[in-house]
Amino acid sequence: MGMPSGQAEFVVIANRLPVDRFIAPDGTVTWRTSPGGLVTALEPVMRRKGGAWIGWHGAPDETLEPFEHEGINLVPVPLSEQEFEEYYEGFSNATLWPLYHDVIAPPEFHREWWDSYVDVNQRFAAYASKIAKKGATVWVQDYQLQLVPSLLRGLRPDLSIGFFLHIPFPPRELFQQLPWRRQILEGLTGADLVGFQLPGAAQNFVRLVRERVGHKTHRGLIYLPDGRTVVARAYPISIDAKAFEELARTPGVDARAKEIRESLGSPKHVLLGVDRLDYTKGLRQRLRAFGELIRDGKIDVDDAVFVQVATPSRERVSQYRLLRDDIDRLVGRINGDVGRIGQQPITYLHASYPREEMAALYRAADVMVVTPLRDGMNLVAKEYVACRYDDDGALVLSEFAGAAAELRQAYRVNPYDINGMKAVLLEAIEADPRENARRMKAMRKHVVDHDIDHWATAFLDELTSTREPHDKKLRPSGGS
Ligand code: ADP
Numbered sequence: 001m002g003m004p005s006g007q008a009e010f011v012v013i014a015n016r017l018p019v020d021r022f023i024a025p026d027g028t029v030t031w032r033t034s035p036g037g038l039v040t041a042l043e044p045v046m047r048r049k050g051g052a053w054i055g056w057h058g059a060p061d062e063t064l065e066p067f068e069h070e071g072i073n074l075v076p077v078p079l080s081e082q083e084f085e086e087y088y089e090g091f092s093n094a095t096l097w098p099l100y101h102d103v104i105a106p107p108e109f110h111r112e113w114w115d116s117y118v119d120v121n122q123r124f125a126a127y128a129s130k131i132a133k134k135g136a137t138v139w140v141q142d143y144q145l146q147l148v149p150s151l152l153r154g155l156r157p158d159l160s161i162g163f164f165l166h167i168p169f170p171p172r173e174l175f176q177q178l179p180w181r182r183q184i185l186e187g188l189t190g191a192d193l194v195g196f197q198l199p200g201a202a203q204n205f206v207r208l209v210r211e212r213v214g215h216k217t218h219r220g221l222i223y224l225p226d227g228r229t230v231v232a233r234a235y236p237i238s239i240d241a242k243a244f245e246e247l248a249r250t251p252g253v254d255a256r257a258k259e260i261r262e263s264l265g266s267p268k269h270v271l272l273g274v275d276r277l278d279y280t281k282g283l284r285q286r287l288r289a290f291g292e293l294i295r296d297g298k299i300d301v302d303d304a305v306f307v308q309v310a311t312p313s314r315e316r317v318s319q320y321r322l323l324r325d326d327i328d329r330l331v332g333r334i335n336g337d338v339g340r341i342g343q344q345p346i347t348y349l350h351a352s353y354p355r356e357e358m359a360a361l362y363r364a365a366d367v368m369v370v371t372p373l374r375d376g377m378n379l380v381a382k383e384y385v386a387c388r389y390d391d392d393g394a395l396v397l398s399e400f401a402g403a404a405a406e407l408r409q410a411y412r413v414n415p416y417d418i419n420g421m422k423a424v425l426l427e428a429i430e431a432d433p434r435e436n437a438r439r440m441k442a443m444r445k446h447v448v449d450h451d452i453d454h455w456a457t458a459f460l461d462e463l464t465s466t467r468e469p470h471d472k473k474l475r476p477s478g479g480s
């Protein structure tokens, strides 16, 4: 590893670096922003705080030296092609991802995937152990790295170790399916502070630790035999709201938003969905609801266009392949059934766009439709709100998104209830602008007041606050 050892005072460890190394067919190498909410949220934190970011650079079978990218020190961790298949596509995204998202797709359990997960977690811990200065703060991110806190503590007991889970933490009834449930719980209790998106997730975790590992707990506190107290608490993640608003206010974005509406035929209503192409996002349900509203004559096909942008994601994992085919077919069917010449009700884009284009889409949309079946937070909802600086536009939001706990003035839907969703979509489309302004103003205030700095400061202040060893009498070691 070419990184000077023991130098970094603040270290973030995430499966991905904020940029992906992309090799074009002609061999040219470029760096692209990595997909997903984790990077959107953490990049501005790292820019302001400095420090090192340890993560995979997105290309298997390639070992790279540490480098600086736009002011952040990046430390690439190599993954072999086999680890990419077993640790990333397998255990992370075909075992844990569906298990933690209400088993919307059936999780697969394979022992060799678990072995690879352990190996890769050990590698990440070794990298952090090498570059962290004495007494440094290390912040481990997300479900791909749940063993790192305890592995790292074993190597470097001097460090302050935090962990944040960006996705939901499942209820015990589901978590118990996992053959390696105890190892995961013990992995996480290596951290001093374990953060979740919602209080219910923290409660799920503490209860499981009490039942399965046998540690004594009290509310959000876990008492360990070594005298450490682990805190488990909710820290709802957010975005750099000011930066999104500033971007949305630029003349270029404004002009592009107008251009987008014109290209769509200047309809009365533009509806927008923006997601990674993931089965947790409820794309099928929302497109069906919209198609049926046109079919039922509730919306005139000349009046409304639904723009659905779907970022390619985890494309070789079978559930994602099935989803892509399913959405391709559904969009074709709806456009074929209710469209007219020159009037396609759904504009579907399977692509990733720069942030300026995202902001222009948010500015162009009258109604933002965010309908996940389960989602840790959903930053897209917050991005839309941040960009609506005129307090106009309507947000339709699933009650199963973490963001629903905060964005209480959204038009709320249960995505499993297609008729209910049709009614709410219609309500949002036809709403009085004054009603929308009232709702948007309140949501904007919340997002601006609870931005990404607020999140990072709250978490890191708690992590670095000193805690004396507890003197609790411990239960005889138990658990199962
Ligand atoms: P997740 O982390 O599950 O992908 P989030 O909604 O929390 O979901 O975050 C998604 C992030 O990815 C947002 O910052 C959003 O702007 C970005 N994003 C989503 N779709 C696209 C796209 N097609 N092109 C570019 N960025 C996208």
Ligand code: F6P
Pocket (backbone or CB within 6 Å): 015, 016, 035, 036, 037, 038, 039, 093, 142, 143, 166, 167, 313, 314
């Ligand atoms: O928290 C959501 C998240 O899963 C991140 O951990 C992840 O980096 C991102 O979405 C995108 O997924 P992937 O890294 O698998 O492309």
